[in-house]
Amino acid sequence: MTNTSKRTGLVQDRRTLLTGAATFTLFTPGLTFAASGDLAAVRKAAEAGFDASVKRIQDWIALPSIAAENRDMDKGADYMMALARDAGFQQVEKVPTDGHPGVFATLDVGAKRWMGIYFMYDVKQFDPAEWSSPPLEARIVDKPGFGKVIVGRGAVNQKGPEAAFLAALHALRAAGRKSPVNLVLVCEGEEEIGSPHFHQIVSRPHILAALKRCEGVVIPAGWQSPSNGGVSVNLGAKGIVELELVASGAKWGRGPRTDIHSSEKARVDSPAWRLVQALTTLVTPDGNTPAIDGYFEKVRPLTARERELIGLAAQRMSEADAKRALGVDRWIDDLPWEKALERLASQPTINIEGLVSGYTGPGGKTVLPGRAVAKIDLRLVPNMTMADCVAKLRAHLDKRGFQDIEVNVSGGYDPTETDENSRLIRAELNSYKRLGVETSVYPRLAGSWPGAVFTSAPVGLPAGQFGLGHGSGAHAPNEYYVIESSNPKVEGLVGATMGYVDFLYEIASIR
Structure with missing residues (x-):
């Protein structure tokens, strides 16, 4: 099997939709990309860069920056800076804080719009004795029902999805194309200890000024459901x-x-x-x-619209998948699925x-x-x-x-909330729809990320998560990220890479 056919990570029916000119236009992001004919060239570059993309994830996993243990934090920031420069960011700087340093970078291609990207370079602690393979070796193993996965601390939280986003920038450049939007990258090394100093990074005048030009901020994600390939678009986080x-x-x-x-x-x-x-x-x-x-x-109690969204999500999301992933058989008070989702969002x-x-x-x-x-x-x-x-x-x-x-x-x-009608959320929904991904809009992520730093004053931007692909085991042993998917409903690394390309073009063109 060739690299191209083996490693695209895209399901066959989506691949065949790209073979004809008419269907090509249907599956390109926004008017700009549809008119340019760039998609095939960028995809070819992403496929050719697969091995380098995998190695980028493995090398990153091999350097664990653990804030709770004060382990390799300066090395982690330096490595993050090197990754940003390698992906084409022109201005890259280490940002000191009262704790561990962050990283700020910009990629200015002269586009009309700017987009903010949030990265974390730190990971959770680990006990090697609990793992089936050493957590820093980033071994590629066959996982039944999923395909080839990288196993390692930080594989899905967050180095795999973040590396897939960087792979999108590498693919655009290798194809001779520019990013359709300018980018502001803000990174921290303390997310896993509650981001105690991240506000010091964002509040620096030149970083704040750069962010204020952005349409919004996203953190890369890889949360496709194994049963239907679906994703949730969260309108906030706890x-x-x-x-x-x-x-x-x-x-x-x-x-x-x-x-x-x-x-x-x-x-x-x-x-x-x-x-x-x-x-x-x-x-x-x-x-x-x-x-x-x-x-x-x-x-604040759930609004009528939030309850409506949860009801729709309950119809599209798999309760069996959720219980299987969590290793549980029953919810609190034996709640039915929709009520369990309401409690998850509201409590x-x-x-x-x-x-x-x-x-x-x-x-x-x-x-x-x-x-x-x-x-x-x-x-x-x-x-x-x-x-x-x-x-x-x-x-x-x-x-x-x-x-x-x-x-x-x-x-x-604090918690974070983003307007359902913002360009950011509409762009996410448009991209997912175009890529054939079943989507649920959910009031808020039950987990947490420092999105409130972006949605609250003085930044005041929409913020959320975006991404295709799949991984699991965050904070747990045997954390993994899928790079070659055997599940026709879930994207591999190349599919995740192309999802970010689509999203950036959508942000550039959405009205």
């Missing part, structure tokens, strides 16, 4: 607060200052049990609904990411720990704010006598 709650004998004034023998529990207080008692006050007894005083005061959450105290190794070790830590994330919906939620958490604990429990916030940001 906000997040990442924090630790810490109980200690030293701060409490009771219990031990260090671990002591567990026999002393008969006469010594336990910081670990104190933390457990504090945690139980934060949620209802089933653990599913926040119970912090005043937590729902600012929560703020308080989640325990991890509990750490005392000895956690093999066997037992009879200690009474002097310190206990709960790693917590709060997911926020409109019109909640990070500052208000942290203040309410602190007040809630204080009111119940837990003044000694430390609240250490590491990062976070």
Whole structure:
């Protein structure tokens, strides 16, 4: 099988639609691209660049920048700068912050319109013992039902989709074409710890001025459904607060200052049990609904339009796929599919990411720990704010006598919302429709990204996600990204690359 036939990643019926002049016009993005006849040349360049695109992902995975561990952060920023220059960005700079550095770049081709692109170069931590192949080797393996995939930390979150976007710029240049829009690229290395300093990057005067010229900002994505190839166009995302709650004998004034023998529990207080008692006050007894005083005061209920969109999405999205991907059999309260989707979009959450105290190794070790830590994330919906939620958490604990429990916030940001009628959302929908991709419009992503930095003042832009292709396992072992799809409904790397080309032309021409 030749590289061209093997690696396009596009389903056969879409490929054949490009063989005739009449159908060619139907599947080109916007009037500009339709008139230019460029699509075949760019596709040929993307196919020829497949091996280089794969290696770009693998090399990037091999350099893990992990903000939580302060691991290779400067190297990660330098590598991101090199990737941007290699893709054709003319102005590239490292942007210092009070934390880890970001990257800012522009590609000015003299086009009428500008488009903003958001990248992150950091990844989550990993334990190699949990992986089927080493998480930094980026091995290419056959995954039944999907095809050839790259397995590695950051494969889908976010290096695979981001590399596919860069591949689109490489393909345009290799085909002798310019990008149809000018680009502003803003990158950070702290997304996985809640983007605590990203606002410092965006608020720099020359970066803010560049962003204000843009039609909007997108983060590349690869979320096609394996069952029908469908995607969701999200009109926003939940906000997040990442924090630790810490109980200690030293701060409490009771219990031990260090671990002591567990026999002393008969006469010594336990910081670990104190933390457990504090945690139980934060949620209802089933653990599913926040119970912090005043937590729902600012929560905006779903609008009639949002409920309508969720109802339509429930008809198009596969409940079985969702449960299979999550490894769950039932939703909270055994909710039916549509009600589960409503809850996913509308409810703020308080989640325990991890509990750490005392000895956690093999066997037992009879200690009474002097310190206990709960790693917590709060997911926020409109019109909640990070500052208000942290203040309410602190007040809630204080009111119940837990003044000694430390609240250490590491990062976070507010929820984000984007107008359904903005050019950005309409361009996404137009591109997906033209490419034959089933699309659901959904009120907001249940996960979080720092889109609020773009949608709120002083930037004030539409922001969202766009992309074809598929991957899964973000934050988990065996994270993967499909590069050669055996599923006729899901694009491989070349198909994802061409999706970004289509989208950029759509942004250039949409009215």
